Amino acid sequence: MRIRSLVAVALLGVVGALSLLATAQAEDTPQVTTITVNPTPDQTPGKPVTASATLTDKSGKTISGVMLKFYVITDAFGPLPMKMAEATTDSTGTATVSFKPTWVGDIKARVYFNGTKDFAASQADFQFKSVGPVKVHANADFGLQSVRDWAPFVVAALVAIIWTTFIVVFLRVVIAMRAESGKPTPAKP
């Protein structure tokens, strides 16, 4: 608890300092930027997806030479962005990446621009259809599978032989004893 409140105080302090800083440099506020994602074609089976996005400033002028990062929104643990690729915008302000999606379906994706001194950060969402094929994890092979498949039958056969012998020996003794039991006992020396 105490740590938590300490953290809160510290964060407040940082926020305050930053806002002060921002006010002081109000005239240098980074320009608002806009990311326009070009329509991303659905994936051709087995081929990477190519996505491109253009970064423009407030007046619609393209911004070149900055990094755009492309994320897909994963769904395994809630919607979380996972970085797939990044590229620098070219002279037309367009960054183009290609990557192989790792699962199939309608994939939500997002482009981030982290911002620079002159331009504010921005992001844009897009979608495309992934058709795969994707890697499906296969469990590792342990080895000697055929031997391990057959071994139980071999052992079962052995056990069956042993038990058959037990039964045959016992029955044979019982039958033999009974068959002969009526006859007179020979004299002992």
Place this chain on the structure above:
Amino acid sequence: MTTTAAPDIRELAMRPINQGGWRWWTIFAALTAVIAWGAAGLAVQFKDGLSVTGLDQHVSWGFYISNLIFFMGISYGAAIASAILRLTDVPWRRGLTRMLESIGLAAALAGAAFPVFDLGRPDRAWYLIRYGQVGSPVVWDVIVVTNYLVAVILFLYLPLIPDFALCRDTIGAKVGKVRRFLYRVLSLGWSGRPGQKRVLAQSITVMSILIIPVAAAVPSVLAWLFSVTVRPGWNSTIFAPYFVLGAVFSGVAALVVIMAVFRKAYHLEAIVTERHFKMLGYGLIVLGCAYLYFMISEYVTEGYKMSEETGPQLELLLTGDLAWLFWLFTIGGIILPVLVIALPPTRNIPGITVAALAMVLGMYVKRFLIVVPGLAESIIETNTMTVYHPTWVEVAITAAAAAAIPWFLMLFFRLFPVISIHEYEAELEGGSSAFEAAGSGAVPAAAGGK
């Protein structure tokens, strides 16, 4: 070396059946008390679970698994020894086979109980059959122990048939109804006809052959219970033969001890002679040296490399906390007893008996040293050795199992002859009996002396 005159075998072998007396009852009561102590321990354990033992998250196998190996070892050691003596048709075996086979059964019953005692949920023991997974060494264990129990009962029973008939014919009238019924049913109508003798002889031979692999499978599977894991000291290819050898070694040693006791108690001096002790003593020398050889082979190869896993294990055993136990076993349990038997001045019945007793106790220590250190050393942390201290419950149950073997034998020999009378008489008949295996018509040595 041989007896002076043909002893009255029937009188001698049947004496325990008639012999009660205060001495028998005193010993029997003492053993029963020990078993009762163990039963109390078991009751506590069934009530409170394995938390009453000294086991913990690291040493999760302790006395019970050691006991399993130890008692099963004595059992199949005795059974294999009997089978080999029969198959090689050693003439002096006839005074011993009954004892060997009954030890085999008694120790097997004592040993087979321990896997159940060791379960966290003994009430679910039958799940081993209901859900049995053939891939599990535990299930292999169930299979081979079941096979073996059936085999050892048959192996004990077959040579008993003529003796049941003898009991039926001689004392059947004097004993109570239940026992008379028992003798009559179990003797299967034996009357000593040649046809019966032939079938019985063949069946015993078949069982003698079959019991060797069936019995050897038990220590092998017990060994695999350990060596299919990656625990230091257990991760070994030598374990199965190592366990088989240790089993025969401890089984023969236990036989010598029990033989000496029963010889005195039942006055069998005329049948169980010093020659028997010497012969088994020679066997113990060979087995002891072979066991030592296996040990040396194991420790030289591991000690040469001193890998991170087995190194601490070897240090623990050879120079560390458990070194006193290890050297107690090596010197007191193998080297000295072997010397005692090997040197002529001490190669007599008391000497051999004491040596054998040391070997039996030593083998118990050795089993403990196989089971516990393999778990005491963590395989994910370095320099962590867990110390295992058995509690009174474990000690009580172990003592009870040890007491249950003579207890069982005392009862057994109250009901059935301690010597295989039929076989003994067949021997005295000069091997002319159809009981003999083919080609063994001429029985040398002992028979010749008669």
Place this chain on the structure above:
Amino acid sequence: MDERQQGEDPVPGGERRPLSRRRLLGSLGVAAAGMAAATVIPLSQIPVAETKTETHGKTNQAAGSKRQWAFVIDLRRCDGCKACTDACQKEHYLPKDQEWIKVLKSTDDAGRNSYFVRICNMCENPPCLKVCPTAATFKRDDGIVLVDQSKCIGCRMCMVACPYEARYFNYHEPLKPKTPFANPMPEFPVPQQKGTVGKCILCVHNAEKGKVPFCVEACTMDALYIADLNSDVMTNSSSQTYQLSKFLYDNDAYRYKEELNTSPRVWYVAGHGQDLEF
């Protein structure tokens, strides 16, 4: 956790939990950057399909499950605080001698500590499963190895066979929640059964709902990641999400005792907390 479920603010590298002081120092810069990210576009929650469970015993089949759970431990970040162990023990009502996730400490000659985190490796060839006589230990299609404590007979062969010592026996009456669950499942064995063996369940009850395991959630150092091999994604308590295969390759990840052919599903990045220094 809930925030993530609602799909808010999934800013990469962003901070979302109360911070410890040590952590705060290292991450102030990141926090400032996060604040600069102006607009936040809410995402509709993406439904997570129920993972198919069942098929006991089939060890060699990965197909048939949407997810293949895995775990990544970045030892460069671990400071040995044992928050993971505490959270796990609290949430699963474990006694102190059962550390389903265990932090091992080693100290070098100079007195410097480094840590190693051991959890159940969810082996693809689990030795514990092979030796289980009653199939109480089973493996789900999604790779999670679990113990059905209503079938376990307590022989402890699995404890002996596990190369990672990841299994624990309930010697004593297990701790129970104040209001016990009606039907403890292998997926959430709370309370456990006395006389049986328990182990890490990788909080599959959470993972199926798209939540991270309790240990991951509790890790203040962001050192623990839950991962899915099929969609190739891994994430930690701060929702830092990476492409699994790339992360493992880039950071030279290894698996513990890989030479035993157990094919663990837990990857490690070697380290001793050096990430904290800068």
